[in-house]
Amino acid sequence: MTAEKRVRSEPKPGEPVPDLLPDRPTLKSVADVAADCKACDLYKRGTQTVFGEGPKRATLMLVGEQPGDAEDLAGHPFVGPAGKLLDRALEQAGINREAVYVTNVVKHFKWEPRGKRRIHAKPNAGEISACRPWLETEIALIRPRALVCLGATAAQALLGKSFKVSKQRGEFVPSSLAPLVMATVHPSSILRAPDDESRRAEMDRFVADLKKIAKELPREPGRSERRQTSKIARE
Ligand code: SF4
Secondary structure (H helix, E strand, O other), X not given: OOOOOOOXXXXXXXXOHHHHOOOOOOHHHHHHHHOOOOOXXXXXXXXXXXXXXXXXXXXXXXXXXXXXXXXXXXXXXXXXHHHHXXXXXXXXXXXXXXXXXXXXXXXXXXXXXXXXXXXXXXXOHHHHHHHHHHXXXXXXXXXXXXXXXXXXXXXHHHHOOOOOHHHHOOOEOOOOOOOEXXXXXXXXXXXXXXXXXXXXXXXXXXXXXXXXXXHHOOOOXXXXXXXXXXXXXXX
C-alpha cells in the first residue's frame, strides 16, 4: 500500500459532534467516527455507540429514543424485544424491514442500575442536543421519503417540545426533515401494556399507523427480486 492513511486522533471528552464529522461524510465513515464519540457523558455508561443501520437508499427512516440493553450489547439498533415487535409490525403493515433505515436520537444506552439489571433511563435535553448532529447527518445522507418518530422522546426532539404522541400519533405533520413525517408510539410501550388484550389493541393501532406510511411508499422489491438486483448493481 503506497497511499498513507490519514489517522484521526481519538475524540476528546466533550468534543462536539460537528467537530468530528468527516469532510465528505458517508454512512460508513460517519458511523466509524461516531464509534469513538465522547461528546456527552453517555459514552461512559454505554458499552458502545449504536449507530443507525439500513440501506443508504432507504425510503423510510424510523427514529427511536436510544438503544436498549440488548442493542447496547449487540451494537445494533432495534434487535432486542422491542425490535422484534417492530419487525412483526412492519411485516403486518406490508413494509419490507430490510429496506428501512432504523436509528435513534441518542446513540448510547443510558441506564441506571437496579440490582443486577440495567434499567432504561431517559436521556436529558443536553444529551439529545449533543447527539443530534449524528441523526441530522444520517437524515441528510439518506434523504428518506418518509420519517417516523417512534415515541415521545424522538417526536419531541424532532418535532418540537409541544408535540403530543398521545394526541397526534398517526398524523402526517409538515416538517423539513422529509416529505412525509409522522410520529407513533415506541414499540417498547406496547410490550409494557398491562395485559394481552391491551397489548393486542396497541399493536393493531401501531400497525395501522405504519400502514398509512406504507401506502405512501414506493413498492419495495421482494427478497428474490432484491437478490437479483443487488447482484447486478453491486459496486
Ligand atoms: S450519546 Fe451521542 S453525543 Fe453522547 S457520547 Fe454517545 S454518540 Fe456521542
